[in-house]
Amino acid sequence: MNISTEYISIGGNRNPAAADWDKEGSKLLAFGADDSIALWDPLCIPPRGALLQLNGHTKPVNAVKFFPARLQGVTLLLSGSADHTIRIWKGTTDPKLHFELLKTIVEHQSAITRIATLPGSNVFTTGAADGTVKLWRLIHDLDSGSIDVELLQTINLSPRYFPLSLALATLDETAMVLAVAGTQSTIQMFISKDLQFELAATLTGHEGWIRALDFTHETNDDSGDILLASASQDKYIRLWRIHRGEELPAASNALSDPALGMLGKSLSNKAHRIESQAGKYSVTFEALLLGHEDWIYTSSWRHREGKLQLLSTSEDNSLAIWESDPNSGVWICITRLGEISAQKGSTTATGSAGGLWIGLWSPNDGTVVALGRTGSWRMWTHSPSTDMWEQQVAITGHVKAVKSTCWSRDGATLLTTSSDQTTRLYTKWMRDEISSWHEFSRPQIHGYDLNCIDRISETQFISGADEKLLRVFDEPRGVAELLDRLCDIRVTENAVLQDAANIPVLGLSNKAIQAVADEEPVPNGDTEERDAIDPASIVRKSTLDFNHPPFEDHLARHLLWPETEKLYGHGYEISAVAASHDGKLVATACRASSIDHAVIRLYDTKEWLELKSPLKSHSLTVTRLQFSPDDKFLLSVGRDRQWVVWDRDADGQFQIFAANPKGHTRMILDCSWTPLDQSTFMTASRDKTIKIWQLAGKEVQLKSTVTLTAPVTAVQCLQQRQEGAILFAYGTESGEVGIGKVEPTALDQAEMTKIAMSLCAAKTINQVAWRPWKEGHRDLQLAIASDDSSVRILNISSVA
Template sequence: MVQVSSEYISIGCNRTAHAACWGNSGLVAFGADTLVALYSPLDQNSKGIQETLPGHKGRVICLKFIERGHEAEIKDVALVSGSADYTAKIWKINAEGKWINSATLEGHTGAVETIACMRAHCIEGETDTIITGSSDGTIRVWERRIVDDATDEVTCQQIISNGNKYPMSLALSYLPDSKTPVFASGHTDKLISIYIYQTESNQFEKMHTLTGHDNWVRDLSFATYTASEESTHANNIFEQGDLILASGSQDKYIRLWKISAHVSAAVESETSDSNSNEISELSEALKESELEGEQLSTKAHLVTANNKQYSLMFEALLMGHDDWVFSVEWQRPHVQTINGEQRFIQPMRLISASSDKSMMIWSPDNDTGVWVNEVRMGDIGGSTYLGFCGALFSPDGKSIVSHGANGSFHLWRTSGDNHWTPHVAISGHFKSVESIAWDPKSRFLLSASLDQTTRLFAPWNRQANGQEVTTWHEMGRPQVHGYDIKCIAFVRDWQFVSGADEKVLRVFDAPKSCVESLAGLTGDKSMLENTERLPVGANLPALGLSNKAVFENDTLPDDHIETNIGSHTVTSATPEQLAQVLQHPPYEETLIQHTLWPEVEKLYGHGYELISVETSHDGQYVASSCKAATAEHAVVRLFSTENWKEVKTKIDAHALTVTRVRYSHDDRWLLTVSRDRLWSLSERQAGSVDTPYKLVARAKAHARIIWDCSWSHDDKLFVTGSRDKTIKVWAQSNAAEEAAKWDCVATIKCAEAITAIDFAPVAVNNRYIIAVGLENGRIQLLSSVDLQQISQWELWHQFDQRLCHYGVVRSVSWRHPSSAAEEANVLQLATGGEDHSVRIFNVAY
């Protein structure tokens, strides 16, 4: 019986301001392409992503948890996700403890850009209000009722149209000391509208517009003020129960607004005589200004809702960010013990994230009440980096997680003294993963992606709480490029070659620091053999594409004197920084610039963008192909790794793009498959320098483009997988007489086009096993009857859809099992897909 479990998922967070949210349970949900990924940052073993939820057909733009409960008992009951496919979906945990999609909110005619759920100290009732804002210019108010354990009923209560100005941010709460819902919406016309629920009409009505920002309003957040015992300045400004709205905008500023219950002059005079004159004058002036419709300099505005008056007032302007502010969030209220009694306190702390590469925590100064920036954290350096999209407080306020423009998370924790330290978080590709490759000894995995990076993933083996713990992490980013990277292959240990959307192949050597760090983190000391010749690290020159090697005794040029402390001006890392050996998986700021591998060689010859590259198992020859529409360019070029020169004889077998080249395990054969639906075989010519491989056979195999091919572990078979939804297995009919004659012995039909295929590296229970990746993201394992009967194949295992990719599976690759893994009957399979993810599965048999 085959059991497949997910060992590791790496996927980047979408580049939108509302793409992540942190629930009361400690779970962070974030949008990753079309998937909703679940991640627990405070997991003691740093496990990373737990699972991904498929369902949306477009990019997931915004997420919010629905909460219910009273004060300290507030719990998450469900999760809402809004997407570019014009819908929002509700997810909840069913009786079996699985996340399921319980309802879909349909009706918008544009992408759902922002979602608001109720945030208050006490949320009760059988229904939940959800407000969605879309790029079709409308805001919709929905009501959710729980039908049963697996389904919800959602009805649209109201549609508010905003013309061509669409809402970018929403926040929902209750008015002070009431259960009247109020929501604020920030728009692309720089205004914030306040809508209040009217009981007569059972609808929200627009009561007021707050002006002040002079660019798009990106995020809004409500908090309910709780008076504290100490006589802080805030107690003079805010009353118990006041609603405070924070708004962050692209004009670089954060504004705070106050909504408080307005006490009329008659009541005031009874309670306090001293202030009565001023107050009555103020309210008179307010009434006059209301009548005349002019704005007072204090900007206090009266609105009436359900026979109560409320005043809206601009409270504070928070200046400090140097670029667009993408997100603002209040710290969650929590229970504190004050003078022996338990009180539910809303801390006056706000976190903001900006594209100036920093996050700031703001709070009012105790003496003056002026809002000041308590702490600022973020990244320094990294020339390709675009700052933060959003920052979130943990439920207890002692941790912060933020997501950046390149899809990775940053986690910071404090021990309570406002000294924040970074911790290991997660990262992943933020565009399609095109190719993956295990190193020759299968110790770590490399992936190449259209996000212009190659990334290195390895296990972190360690002792924690007396147990052996293994978790996978991104351990390095060997190549950060200016072109989309398409293909990747190892030449030998610590050396790989990659091809991008350019005409040059680039060869990279591992730096010493990377080898030492990997040896330490994986606990595999055999990695440290023969590493003396390696450089310390690599730098990417400010305007270049080639990573330059840095050696131990290199000194920086004289003009590189650090007169300015701001190290964002320093583009290159020093040998000392690069030589540091990691004690834990690197943080994003290290990955951006300190884990590059130096480029040692460029291989020229192709006339168009590269598509495929592969290296012979003995490391002598690199074979590569490029995009081609004519036979002249559809050649496979061979490069000798001794002198990195192209050998004279090319393999000229195809008329269109060669999509994949594969060497047999004994390097005797070189197999190529192409868009012209043919495969070709070339045989190794021993001792020939000019013609290392000679074309000996080719055959028309499929009715559509052949995407991938693979050799069996004993080189007796190869398979081809095509867009015509078939897999063909080929074997030698008579190995002794005609070695080059290979016939199709089996044709296997699949439900979808085959886009990636790989033979298992060993025989499993005396059978051949093939892993197949399909165009719809599904992954299947096929097996032969035994090693002799190769004409009959059956489905060995179909991966559960929740484990699979969404979109095309671009690459599948088995990890060569260590002796321990073979005894335990476990194989590991790595896959890369168009959904931006790299996944590693444990296949137990």
């Protein structure tokens, strides 16, 4: 069985240190994604999702840094996590991209907060929430490929604080300089002597925690003075100059900039004296960069075309590029990207990005990327012809556990829903001979964690959350036309579609809104006040007219689906939902600890009325519901270890056909009908087994028990038989995924294939879903939703 990754979608961790772009070697971008590290190639053409996911850490990854390997074809990656460990990974790109864990370092007593490297040396530093900074030497044998690490020094920070930012630079031929800052308003400068650092100066001036530090030489040839940029939660960036010699550098004109007003008079230019074995230095305040309106998270230097530029990102949703004016020496913001601050106060539901937490320069100088609160990357490329920065397609993903996933009936689109309170729609961007997977719509942005989802029809779905009701959504015209234009998914003929949707401020329900042409005036102001149209209730048609997958600001604001129904009746959080194959019925269940609440409610989808009397049998939460392929039976499984088959009579009412209160020895977590003519189903349980059951007359027989090594949390059968055999996929609590194959005539003989862990998720699998297979499709595809916040699609071929 040949198995490969088709697509991985995963959101980035909201930590300024949790991403790095390899300037040499692989040219890949690595970022922390929950407990894993995701690798992405932003400059890949055509654009695609994450290439690889490195699993191993047991808590969120806080810091990621590439280490200059100085070896052709080899990449070294350092990662630090809240699990107190630092891990060293070795990557190769030939013949294919592959990373392996070389070493795990357990020295810090608390979460790692930052890693800093020094280009051209084998030294790196780590900071942690235990109030220490450790200096390390990396010893790697280029021939054998072995790696070892030597701890050179532990610096106990005094007064004790958390180091949120570290920066290393070469001071001269005898010494290095280390800058440390964090949960206080001062910067500590350490100078090395024989690889032992000593505190040399404390820089004051900031009035908030310091989030970012970065050194650079003023000139590209590493001669001249060293500049240090420090960015703080006080909304300012300060530049500091390290100058060699007894004499102080010429005072910067920037301090007399009239734009500073009264602030300029309070800026201290006290010189700090430091020295190494080779010479004496002064550290002076150089410039104050004003412009951001909120906390600043990152600042990083680059030399470009003889100019020195600084990139900063802030909680104010903007990314700024700064340059020194050649005449006055005043540092000015030459480019600002992101969102205008007028939208900053809007709620998450109406599209606030919640700040940009990470900003990175690309290795080729022409691109910048930024990570926002929603876990999605944004990318801009500089166009020399127009001298403008143009936004490009980047990657998006959930930032918390993905709880449920389902395909459309024709297999064209995939819906997922998550504890991050969003529902997302993925499909293929089709152009000429090229295709790639992207997020094309965010139908639901909710105030509650979402638990379950199912399709009612091609243009309608239902979802359940940590609230007591279910919500039904219809596809809007804007999304339908976008999918038609870019994905070759035809708009359903004669479908009556709303134009678009938005969420009213302080609301949870998506309301349908109108799309109007750009030139069409909005009647507002010249009519009576009560007749005036709320500007939020319309959207300009040009807003929905683009020829690429939507950017994050489109997804978060303009591609919601209008809500058409709410279904009431349950007393607790919704746990399971299933729609019948003909789309006429919906079955739902909620969390429960008694038989009164562990009921299954049925609704018809024409009038959205609940059918008489809910179905009672379970005594604890129903974990999964599924209709049989012919919709004659409804199968339910629950935490009470029971499965129940409900039979539909001529009047459309459901009665218990068969039940087994001891179907498994532990709770049953999932179930699936097989495509066999004789009704057969599978159940998956925490007792580490999958059982195959078959209806025979008025009873149900156990045909087979498949034993696995971990609790089974997900199972699904492919509804189209492959060469006569039944294929099923399963997922476990440990993140393992496998494929099973049984012959209809020998249900007790299952052939099991484990999928390599490098292709699997890092945490519990919540659901697996086969893409509906059609004649002519080359490969089978399997979607996997996991607690590690990833959505992945695997290609499965050569099924003999």
